[in-house]
Amino acid sequence: MCEIENRSMKDTKRVLKENNIIEAAEKIFKLVGFKNAKMEDIASEAGITKVTLYSYFQSKENLYLAITYRALQSLNDAYYKSLDLNKGKKGIDSVVALIETFMTFCEENFLYSETLLDYFSMVRSTSSGKDKTKLTEATKESLYYMKLQDIQNLPFKLTAKEIERGQEDGSILPEVDPIFTTLQGWSFIIGYTKLLNANGSNKSTLFNVDLTDLKTFNLKLARALMSSGSTLSKIDAMSVQR
Amino acid sequence: MCEIENRSMKDTKRVLKENNIIEAAEKIFKLVGFKNAKMEDIASEAGITKVTLYSYFQSKENLYLAITYRALQSLNDAYYKSLDLNKGKKGIDSVVALIETFMTFCEENFLYSETLLDYFSMVRSTSSGKDKTKLTEATKESLYYMKLQDIQNLPFKLTAKEIERGQEDGSILPEVDPIFTTLQGWSFIIGYTKLLNANGSNKSTLFNVDLTDLKTFNLKLARALMSSGSTLSKIDAMSVQR
Amino acid sequence: MCEIENRSMKDTKRVLKENNIIEAAEKIFKLVGFKNAKMEDIASEAGITKVTLYSYFQSKENLYLAITYRALQSLNDAYYKSLDLNKGKKGIDSVVALIETFMTFCEENFLYSETLLDYFSMVRSTSSGKDKTKLTEATKESLYYMKLQDIQNLPFKLTAKEIERGQEDGSILPEVDPIFTTLQGWSFIIGYTKLLNANGSNKSTLFNVDLTDLKTFNLKLARALMSSGSTLSKIDAMSVQR
């Protein structure tokens, strides 16, 4: 009993410390970018030594993966919160809320959004046969990489499920393909985010266009594409249906 | 005269060699990614030594910029070709063709698409005050960086102009904002491309969804959003108009 | 009383554990050498943790000194046993027996012989002014270092005394200088031992020479050099006499 308590206490401690380190790393990465960040600086920001840092994260890349995992977890949390907030509403509202959640998430967490995009660019090398070189063995064996693989499809699945709920409650057209539409939603999100990031981190206008408008537009578009009340749905029925 | 000929011959030679190097670099970058690529390997792939490589490109980043420049040039060429092909058609057709051109370009040139996205992510650091560390002075002063700045908005401008032509010939709604819509088009393109890249480099389906469908859908959507025949345009008029 | 018993019980326990550790250390040192031996491995060989190991021996060097002390004690024991065995015989016989004892000791205990040689190399740094760096203050203050200093000259003294006994009983030439001759004897022993060690640990021949012959030869030579019956003693009298 005492044993178990002890163990869990230690685990908790380790997790706390890990979080502490990750936060320090996030701070530094945000400040100077991944490449310019020195492990030494991250360590001292976390109030530990380089060696201790290495005992928690086997490499700089690994630390980055840990942040990526956090980003994905954080996104998932936001998704669950959004789902909870909209469980009383129609499916369509919840789905649009999910998309907005993701967009807002990316707006508010530049590092996290970069991180996730990098991650999804990275896995591509793994799923395909070639390009083994882009992903080190070390990376593939890293705990966080495995953890990421376990949850990487979660937001995707949640969205697809919510689309199905919308179809059940009649707020989303039955001919809409949940998976296809989820992907399309992601494509909107990524496009918006990249545009946002391609812009300055603190600027909200690009070529005098207020990017908030772009967001609003995308959300409306998404709603229109799924919503049974929309006339667009009929027009584009053949693509959406598949 | 002899002087001049001599000079121009030397220039030609230099350009040839530069191209040779860039091709070698592209090969290596495609194979192992930017970070894992070693200058040594690029040099030996190009059949020269590291120092010679450096005499052509002052840094690894610079070399990457050179490729980026090539990518942008290549994209621009494709844009001009598309414009030429569609100069007899309505504006809306030409605009959709431009979007398709970009998408196809990204499909066919993974490295180039990454390169362009990176570039646009990079400039953001420059335009914003902070993050001086992410872009070196040296880079900012590099020839390719300046060249890029000169043409970076070209595809953007060409699209906006073509939208205007569409408005003149009546194929595109007058209330559509050319710049906003161009951005929105880019957002579609980027979203599609990233989804493509987040997938395996040689797989064309993600979660059993044929990504070509996504492309088709996006193109139709774009057309619908601008086209005067579409009812969607009315529904979403307020966002599109600005 | 209970206090005292308790204390002595604890002391006994401590001594037992210390021995246990030393044995583990000897095993590891024999296996991989001092430099490659890791405190971790020694600890786990002894069935304890590193920190416990450190509570017994303040440093790796200290542990080595403890082994050295054991080696010297062991050698001294062998000397006493030899003396006892030869107390009925002539001095010369006893002296030669002592030399043989040392040689056999080195043959049978490679680690101990290295240890003793290292120790005598080490003290030199202390006695001489420079090279403070080679011996830490901590080492110099260590218990085993002090213990070693107390007995380091014992085998030397015993030999010298036995030479004197030999001179008294007429078996050793009076003109022989006990101290000089003892040193000379050590030099024979060391030379023989190093030759032995420079060879493979389990090979007994070097360049087809049976090293046992070398031992026998050295012992005969030693006897001849001291023995009054030898004519050599006259020949080399001037050196031996001093």
Added chain:
Amino acid sequence: MCEIENRSMKDTKRVLKENNIIEAAEKIFKLVGFKNAKMEDIASEAGITKVTLYSYFQSKENLYLAITYRALQSLNDAYYKSLDLNKGKKGIDSVVALIETFMTFCEENFLYSETLLDYFSMVRSTSSGKDKTKLTEATKESLYYMKLQDIQNLPFKLTAKEIERGQEDGSILPEVDPIFTTLQGWSFIIGYTKLLNANGSNKSTLFNVDLTDLKTFNLKLARALMSSGSTLSKIDAMSVQR
């Protein structure tokens, strides 16, 4: 032709630089000992960077081996010089001179003598089947280790040959076994050297014994053991003959 010259010039340069580094290392090792010597310090003593240092010597141990090789070369040089000096004299004189040469060499080069002794202690692990652990694979594959193996027996062989010459010119007893006697000579040398080193590096007396006397004595003894004029030779003939 120019090629060849060029190559040899570069080789020469490299050798010069290597020597420069070795000298720096010797200086540092002499000053603070092997363990306390920092690669950084050695590099800066040699006027180069750590990385350059590593490009010459793959590890600290390797550098030590290089010094060892130098020591052995240096000893060999001294042997050849001694042989040359004594080529007009009798074999016995030359052999005794060789022994004296070695002793003097050790007296004058503490680091070198330690180095050689360490080396001969080290090889023992290699020649014997067990104890593979004491010698890293890296060490065994090192150039200097191989070079050392090529010349390690040279002084030994030269001595044995000179003993044979002595037997031919009648100055050394025919019943003396050259190899056995050479080994015996080495044992004298090592014993003397260790005694010297076990003493302070700058002290010449141990227990009030002038170590020079020990040297003189050993040399006389060696001469007596081989010389046909000596009566000892008869006495101990059986051992010497084998």
Added chain:
DNA sequence: GATGAATGAGATTTCATTCAT
């Protein structure tokens, strides 16, 4: 006193980049 985690010091490696010839 025992345990697991942390520290400090230095060895070693990896590369982009630069120098000398």
Added chain:
DNA sequence: AATGAATGAAATCTCATTCAT
């Protein structure tokens, strides 16, 4: 402009030793 060697900065690793509990 080409070559081989060198530099500098940081990543990574190894271990003896120490701390906190």
